[in-house]
Amino acid sequence: MNKRKGILIVVSGFSGAGKGTLLKSLVSKYENYQISISATTRSPREGEKEGREYFFVAKEKFEDMISKGEFMEYAQYVGNYYGTPKKYVEDRMKKGKDVILEIEIQGALQIKKNYPDALLLFVVPPSILELKNRLLNRGSETMELIESRLRRAKEEAMGIEEYDYIIVNEELDFSVEELHHVIEGAHHMTSRNMEWIREMREQLTEEVKGE
Amino acid sequence: MNKRKGILIVVSGFSGAGKGTLLKSLVSKYENYQISISATTRSPREGEKEGREYFFVAKEKFEDMISKGEFMEYAQYVGNYYGTPKKYVEDRMKKGKDVILEIEIQGALQIKKNYPDALLLFVVPPSILELKNRLLNRGSETMELIESRLRRAKEEAMGIEEYDYIIVNEELDFSVEELHHVIEGAHHMTSRNMEWIREMREQLTEEVKGE
Numbered sequence: 153m154n155k156r157k158g159i160l161i162v163v164s165g166f167s168g169a170g171k172g173t174l175l176k177s178l179v180s181k182y183e184n185y186q187i188s189i190s191a192t193t194r195s196p197r198e199g200e201k202e203g204r205e206y207f208f209v210a211k212e213k214f215e216d217m218i219s220k221g222e223f224m225e226y227a228q229y230v231g232n233y234y235g236t237p238k239k240y241v242e243d244r245m246k247k248g249k250d251v252i253l254e255i256e257i258q259g260a261l262q263i264k265k266n267y268p269d270a271l272l273l274f275v276v277p278p279s280i281l282e283l284k285n286r287l288l289n290r291g292s293e294t295m296e297l298i299e300s301r302l303r304r305a306k307e308e309a310m311g312i313e314e315y316d317y318i319i320v321n322e323e324l325d326f327s328v329e330e331l332h333h334v335i336e337g338a339h340h341m342t343s344r345n346m347e348w349i350r351e352m353r354e355q356l357t358e359e360v361k362g363e
Numbered sequence: 364m365n366k367r368k369g370i371l372i373v374v375s376g377f378s379g380a381g382k383g384t385l386l387k388s389l390v391s392k393y394e395n396y397q398i399s400i401s402a403t404t405r406s407p408r409e410g411e412k413e414g415r416e417y418f419f420v421a422k423e424k425f426e427d428m429i430s431k432g433e434f435m436e437y438a439q440y441v442g443n444y445y446g447t448p449k450k451y452v453e454d455r456m457k458k459g460k461d462v463i464l465e466i467e468i469q470g471a472l473q474i475k476k477n478y479p480d481a482l483l484l485f486v487v488p489p490s491i492l493e494l495k496n497r498l499l500n501r502g503s504e505t506m507e508l509i510e511s512r513l514r515r516a517k518e519e520a521m522g523i524e525e526y527d528y529i530i531v532n533e534e535l536d537f538s539v540e541e542l543h544h545v546i547e548g549a550h551h552m553t554s555r556n557m558e559w560i561r562e563m564r565e566q567l568t569e570e571v572k573g574e
Contacts, residue, residue: 199471226383231539274553299571306567317551330551337548340528340541342485349523356517360510 156243158184159338160267161252162260162315166305168287170321171254174275177328179252186249188241188327194232201313207237218319225255225262236263257311264314271338273331274315278322280305369395369456370549371478372463373526376486377516379498381532382465385486388429388539390463397460399452402428405443418448435471436466445475461546468522475525482549484542485526487534491516 165171167313179185189209193214209217214233218222226235234260239360241251254261263270277283283305312318317334321327338344376382390396402418404425413419420428425444428434437446447470452462464474474481488494494516498509522528528545532538549555 261442276563280563280570284570302567303571306564306571309567313553313557315553317548318553318556318560319551323500330547332552333544334548336541337528337545340530340545342524342526342529344528346524349520349529352491353486353517353520356513356520359491359495360514360517 158249160270162272167301169275171275186244190348225259370461371481373483380486382486396453436470470478483526
């Protein structure tokens with residue numbers, strides 16, 4: 153298991169579940185992770201930097217990339233495209249990085265279909281009451297927006313079975329470790345180590361031959 | 364995920380891979396594990412204690428237990444029966460323990476068939492050369508016995524795909540952690556948390572109802 157291959161990881165979760173903070177903390181703590189950067193046709197917001205938050209591309213260019221199959225998944229929201237550039241992710245996986253896509257369920261299902269080896273993780277709050285409290289405590293959100301987020305969470309919850317693992321984000325440091333263990337564990341799956349197993353079998357055949 | 368259910372874990376591996384030491388260390392370090400005790404019809408050896416190494420039962424009693432379906436798996440070696448008592452394991456799983464069966468591939472396949480939720484782990488040495496060295500360093504084994512163990516390893520290696528995860532036992536403390544992470548990760552599998560997910564969905568429905 154020396155030549156460790158990067159795993160493609162999809163992370164989804166309810167708005168307010170704390171995915172962003174969890175992933176930032178994971179990446180700062182362990183070197184083997186890389187969060188993927190999406191391409192989008194929407195305009196950069198103040199403070200956003202090309203290649204940091206997003207790769208900003210024109211609509212024509214984006215559609216050209218779609219037609220050339222250059223996205224692992226893409227979706228349209230409020231008139232703008234968002235997509236995961238295949239080359240960006242594959243280059244990093246080849247270097248052994250576990251690449252994390254923070255995307256919603258529609259994208260996650262495209263990934264699952266096209267990359268059956270991908271690991272799909274869903275981040276949830278410890279309870280729905282806690283989710284509501286977190287949204288309320290942000291202070292910045294109207295009651296209407298909070299209700300819309302809860303309705304959206306209800307829809308998303310219908311798709312949870314499509315994900316491989318559930319991460320309950322209760323206490324940040326603890327949840328970072330859980331997430332890390334789930335991914336580390338996945339590296340040990342038999343199906344991800346067939347090359348190594350074949351080599352071991354050849355060594356065994358070598359040892360017992362001629363008997 | 365409060366009501367944590369115990370997982371049924373099968374651990375197999377080549378003779379000389381260090382399964383026994385690995386499991387002993389795991390159990391002494393973490394409280395959530397219980398190594399299962401097999402029943403056998405063979406006679407106790409010097410120093411072996413009823414209910415510690417094995418449950419020693421008469422052949423007639425063992426065959427009676429087989430006919431009553433009281434074993435999770437059983438096999439015959441050199442004229443003696445060996446089997447895993449269902450009640451022993453299920454009682455401990457109900458208490459939330461992850462119960463580990465240290466059995467060979469034939470038993471592992473019986474478990475996989477009857478308990479599809481079971482987690483099958485296979486312990487291997489870092490290399491076949493290392494396996495051979497470990498067997499040689501035991502000092503107590505004849506060349507003939509070592510060769511027979513390697514032949515047996517070659518046979519067992521053909522069945523590795525039946526197992527879910529591979530644990531490479533290189534450095535003990537490190538491997539214990541790997542093993543623990545793989546099992547901890549398995550507790551987060553969506554399929555093992557459907558009850559909790561259903562409760563969360565009900566809470567969400569409760570929150571957004573009447574809108």
